[in-house]
Amino acid sequence: MVCYHRLFNTLLITEIISPKTNMQNQIPEHFQERIKAAKDNKLKELDLSNSSFSTDDEKLTQIPTEVLELKELEILNLSYNQLTTIPESISQLTNLTQLYLNDNYLITLLESISQLANLTHLYLNDNYLTTIPESITKLTNLIELCLIENQLKTIPESISKLTNLTQLDLSHNQLTTIPESISKLTNLTELYLSGNQLTTIPESICKFTNLTRLGLRFTKLTTIPEFTTKFTNLTRLGLRFTKLTTIP
Numbered sequence: 001m002v003c004y005h006r007l008f009n010t011l012l013i014t015e016i017i018s019p020k021t022n023m024q025n026q027i028p029e030h031f032q033e034r035i036k037a038a039k040d041n042k043l044k045e046l047d048l049s050n051s052s053f054s055t056d057d058e059k060l061t062q063i064p065t066e067v068l069e070l071k072e073l074e075i076l077n078l079s080y081n082q083l084t085t086i087p088e089s090i091s092q093l094t095n096l097t098q099l100y101l102n103d104n105y106l107i108t109l110l111e112s113i114s115q116l117a118n119l120t121h122l123y124l125n126d127n128y129l130t131t132i133p134e135s136i137t138k139l140t141n142l143i144e145l146c147l148i149e150n151q152l153k154t155i156p157e158s159i160s161k162l163t164n165l166t167q168l169d170l171s172h173n174q175l176t177t178i179p180e181s182i183s184k185l186t187n188l189t190e191l192y193l194s195g196n197q198l199t200t201i202p203e204s205i206c207k208f209t210n211l212t213r214l215g216l217r218f219t220k221l222t223t224i225p226e227f228t229t230k231f232t233n234l235t236r237l238g239l240r241f242t243k244l245t246t247i248p
Helices: 004-015 029-040 088-092 111-113 157-161 181-184 203-207 226-230
Strands: 045-047 073-076 098-100 119-124 144-146 168-169 191-193 211-216 236-238
Touching: 029 045, 088 111, 157 181, 181 203, 203 226
Parallel strands: 045 073, 073 098, 098 119, 119 144, 144 168, 168 191, 191 211, 211 236
Antiparallel strands: none
16 A cells, blocks of 8 residues: 555656756755764764655755765665665765665666675665665675665565565555565564555565564565464464454
């Protein structure tokens, strides 16, 4: 169930990301101050996010080059802006462990993001990704990957490379199937698949013996497979608004 504001924004995306926004890509003054403070004090965290109510001239349409020179950064928050792409030069931020790109206008990610080898948390909620780029599957140190409310239709088999993942959130996309290769993510403790077009879930996920939370709300499931009873560590199972008729 995609939020109404996202549906509305989808219709207007070409207008929203036009060059006229944000005063021809000028950096808002309050962001300039934060960037300068991060540079002067060699800070490890930089927050350049906005609120959902911020005006266009308060939002970034591209990542300032000054940010990409802050080699000490470990946490970078760029949520609630109007970014349409991530530059190749982001690969310079080799110390990044957490990257927040929620609520932007990203359609794809460049290969350069795969060079952020220390990344453990990647948040891409509320964007326009139609596939999970191969570049993400090379981030083998990822612990948490969130892709809520994109336009994903498939999950690549290569997602199996993210063996350190403990949380994977693919809620509110357009997925109809889950690949068998996902069974290799045996460290998962939280898996969220709510709001997709799933009618079945693969038996291979019975290998998730560490799973504590499984979200399947707003799907087209009509039955709960018997193998789900093997999830003996489950503390929360979300099944609201499905088409279930029986429970094993």
